[in-house]
Amino acid sequence: MNGLERIRLLSLHEKVMSAQQAIELIKDGSVVGLSGFGGAGEAKTVPLALADYAQANPLKITLATGASLGNKIDGRLNEAHAISRRYPYQADPGLRKAINNGEVMYIDQHLSEMADNIRHHNLPAMNVAIVAATAITEDGQIIPTGSCGNSANFIEMADHVIIEIDNTINPVLEGVHDIYVPKARPNRGPIPLEQAGERIGTIGIHVNPEKISAIVLNDIPDSSFGMDEPDEDTLSIAKHLIQFFEGEVAAGQLPENLGPLQSGVGSIANAVFAGFEHSNFHDLEMYSEVLQDCTFQLIDSGKMKFASGCSMTLSEPCAANVMKNFDKYKDKIVLRPQELSNNPEIIRRLGIIAINTALEFDIYGNVNSTHVTGTKMMNGIGGSGDFTRHAHIAIFVTKSIAKGGAISSVVPMVSHTDHTDHDVDIVVTEQGLADLRGLAPRERALKVIEICAHPDYRADLLSYFKRAAAKGGQTPHLLDEALSWHASFEEKGTMKTA
Numbered sequence: 001m002n003g004l005e006r007i008r009l010l011s012l013h014e015k016v017m018s019a020q021q022a023i024e025l026i027k028d029g030s031v032v033g034l035s036g037f038g039g040a041g042e043a044k045t046v047p048l049a050l051a052d053y054a055q056a057n058p059l060k061i062t063l064a065t066g067a068s069l070g071n072k073i074d075g076r077l078n079e080a081h082a083i084s085r086r087y088p089y090q091a092d093p094g095l096r097k098a099i100n101n102g103e104v105m106y107i108d109q110h111l112s113e114m115a116d117n118i119r120h121h122n123l124p125a126m127n128v129a130i131v132a133a134t135a136i137t138e139d140g141q142i143i144p145t146g147s148c149g150n151s152a153n154f155i156e157m158a159d160h161v162i163i164e165i166d167n168t169i170n171p172v173l174e175g176v177h178d179i180y181v182p183k184a185r186p187n188r189g190p191i192p193l194e195q196a197g198e199r200i201g202t203i204g205i206h207v208n209p210e211k212i213s214a215i216v217l218n219d220i221p222d223s224s225f226g227m228d229e230p231d232e233d234t235l236s237i238a239k240h241l242i243q244f245f246e247g248e249v250a251a252g253q254l255p256e257n258l259g260p261l262q263s264g265v266g267s268i269a270n271a272v273f274a275g276f277e278h279s280n281f282h283d284l285e286m287y288s289e290v291l292q293d294c295t296f297q298l299i300d301s302g303k304m305k306f307a308s309g310c311s312m313t314l315s316e317p318c319a320a321n322v323m324k325n326f327d328k329y330k331d332k333i334v335l336r337p338q339e340l341s342n343n344p345e346i347i348r349r350l351g352i353i354a355i356n357t358a359l360e361f362d363i364y365g366n367v368n369s370t371h372v373t374g375t376k377m378m379n380g381i382g383g384s385g386d387f388t389r390h391a392h393i394a395i396f397v398t399k400s401i402a403k404g405g406a407i408s409s410v411v412p413m414v415s416h417t418d419h420t421d422h423d424v425d426i427v428v429t430e431q432g433l434a435d436l437r438g439l440a441p442r443e444r445a446l447k448v449i450e451i452c453a454h455p456d457y458r459a460d461l462l463s464y465f466k467r468a469a470a471k472g473g474q475t476p477h478l479l480d481e482a483l484s485w486h487a488s489f490e491e492k493g494t495m496k497t498a
Contacts, residue, residue, distance in 0.1 A: 003016075003165045003217035004217075006133075006134065006135040006171070007215065008138045009137065009139070009209060011209065012136060012140075012212060015212055015214055017215070017216065019046045019048075020053070022049075022162050025160045025162065025214065026050060026061065027127070028059040030062070031062040031064065031124045031128075032062065032063055032064070032126075032128050032129075033064045033129040033150065033157075034065045034069065034131075035130065035131040035132045035147070035150075035151040036066055036067070036073075036149055037066035037067045037068075037148070037149035037310050037338060038066075038067050038289070038290040038310075038311045039069060039313050040070065041066075041144060041146040041149065041222065041311055042222070043131060043162070043164040044164065044166075047076075048073065050077065051080045051082060054077070054080035054082035055079075059082060060082060060084035062083075062085040062124065063077065063086050063087075064118075064123075065089070065149065066111070066149020066150045066310070067088070067111060067149065067289075069090070069092070070222055070225075071222070074086075075093070075094040078092065078098050078104065083098075083104050085107070086105070087107035087109050087114070087123075089379060091379045096378070096379070106377060106380075108377065108380045108381055109381070110383070110385045110386050112342035112383065114153075114339075115337075116339075118153065119153070119157065125157065127158065127159050128158055128161075129151075129155050129161050129162070130164065131161065131163055132151075132169075132218065133163050133164065133166065134169050135165070135174060136165070136215075137204055140207060142155065142163060142205040142207060143177065143204045143205075144173075144204070144205065145169045146173070146311055146312045146335075147310060147335065148177060148311065148336055148337045148338065148341075150338060151205060151337070152179050153181065153339065155205055156207075160213040160214075161207060163212055165216070165217050167217060168220065168222070169222075172326045175203050176330055177203055177334070177336070178199045178340075179201045179205050179206075179336075179337060180201030180336070180340055181201075181339070182339060190345075191345065193340065193346055196260045196286070196308045197285070197334070199334060224316035224319060225313055227267050227270050227315045227318075228271070229271075231271075232430070234268055234271035234399075236431075237271075237272055237397050237399075237429065237430055238273075240433040241272060241275070241355070241395070241397075241433065245281070254353075257282065258353060259285070259351045260287035260308075260351065260352050261284060261353050261355065263286070263294070263356075264357045264383075265289070265357075268397060269292075269357050269397070270294045272355060276294075276298055276303055276304075277297060277298060281303065282302070284303050284304040285307070286307035287346075287347075287350055288308070288310075288341070289338065289342060289383045290311050290312070291313070292313055293315050293318040295309070295333075296314070299329060299332055305332065306332055308333070308334050308341065309334075309335060309341060310338045310341040310342070312335070338383070343386075344386055344390040347391060348391075351392040352387060352391050352392060353391060353393045353395065354384075354391035354393070355395045355397060356369065356397070357396070358396040358398040358427070359378065359398070359409070360398070360409045360411055361396060361411075362412060363412060363445040363465055364421045364448070365421040365436050365444050366421050366424070367388075367417070367418055367419040367424055368414040368418055369384050369418045371415065371416035373415050373486045373490055374414075374416045374483070375415075384418070384419065385418065388424065389419075395427075395428065396424060396426070396427050396428070397427075397428045399430055400429035400453060400454035400457075401454045401456070401457075405456060405496075406489065406495065406496070408454060408456075408457040408461075408495050409429065410448060410457065411485050412461065412464045412468075412477070412481065413477060421444065424436065425437050427452055429454075431451065431455075432451035433451065434448050434451045435447075441475040442469060442476070449462050449465060
């Protein structure tokens with residue numbers, strides 16, 4: 001099926017043009033919204049053409065997306081010095097460096113808030129939306145590709161809409177999306193989603209055809225992502241979690257299928273979820289952002305019956321298998337806009353169990369998931385805050401040490417706080433799982449130190465806590481020492497005192 005055959009509303013054929021022609025709609029100072037979430041479903045040909053153009057014709061744009069982009073789009077635009085402002089989430093090394101050098105102004109945002117922030121003028125109005133599509137239907141619906149992200153919202157809010165027809169995406173994806181756009185506040189009713197497997201919207205994004213200013217054909221495939229194989233530490237983390245869940249079910253605290261599960265992005269979270277394959281759990285459900293390899297692995301094993309997400313971010317072999325056998329999965333997955341996949345009210349009402357990855361957590365259960373040594377941005381908070389604050393059980397996982405033991409992931413005080421101790425229920429390392437529910441700060445500290453900290457750092461953490469507790473306070477700290485471990489790492493390359 002060629003590009004024109006995918007444009008089934010024939011009157012739109014006259015709007016097909018080259019990427020070079022389409023970028024004439026983008027002016028210096030424009031606010032540009034790109035489709036894409038987690039490296040899947042992004043528009044590619046137009047933004048890469050814009051990067052090439054900006055190399056010779058300097059311009060600056062504000063770039064908004066669903067989440068991170070693939071195909072080094074962020075990096076290429078950054079190399080062309082075309083990005084002045086970026087939100088809500090990114091994962092490109094070059095752009096990360098520019099952000100930390102203060103060259104690009106980065107607004108790190110909860111993913112669920114993005115659409116409403118534009119809709120209600122907390123962020124600037126959108127000039128141009130560039131959205132990847134599998135097809136355009138006879139009635140003008142835009143069928144997204146491997147992610148929904150903020151595409152529907154960008155199309156609704158932008159002055160100009162550029163559609164990229166992605167010839168590399170298998171058209172079998174049509175029908176897997178569930179597009180629902182809430183009304184503006186204060187006239188918004190409840191979102192009528194009561195189960196993870198329900199569909200409440202349409203298969204595509206409705207748009208007035210007159211609003212489409214350009215259609216560009218794309219032959220650049222989405223990026224594929226490598227997933228690290230589970231190692232001894234991630235397998236131990238998974239084992240601790242499975243044992244915890246088994247105990248909760250036995251005590252009647254959780255249903256036998258646990259209820260809907262959410263997984264953060266990355267190799268650790270993917271490996272932890274893959275551990276369910278060897279558990280006694282069945283009929284699992286997922287209500288999450290990104291469907292990773294583990295999602296389809298669990299469906300294949302018969303452990304998972306349904307998965308709701310915002311995008312599919314898969315390794316190359318997994319993607320090839322999924323698309324080859326998509327009929328097997330089509331009635332078991334759904335892709336929704338991030339305004340739904342990350343909606344706090346839905347998360348709380350469905351009773352989601354949220355499992356996300358921490359950079360570090362402190363002895364009281366505060367979590368840093370974004371900033372290395374408190375100042376250097378990694379990627380962003382993403383959806384972890386959406387889920388953590390509203391989850392039935394909020395869980396964070398990480399290995400207890402990093403950089404060959406030079407860094408302890410359990411510290412006296414986190415160097416940046418993304419998730420406070422009020423919201424964090426469970427912390428897990430390969431050393432063990434600490435259930436912090438119903439515990440006061442002093443009780444939390446002893447449990448975190450004794451169960452989760454690496455043996456190389458346990459004595460120093462206990463010494464810190466005992467001296468701080470002797471000084472007093474509800475959440476005892478020694479202010480002159482609280483961040484000394486991070487300062488030591490910056491100065492000496494290690495947090496170890498000896």
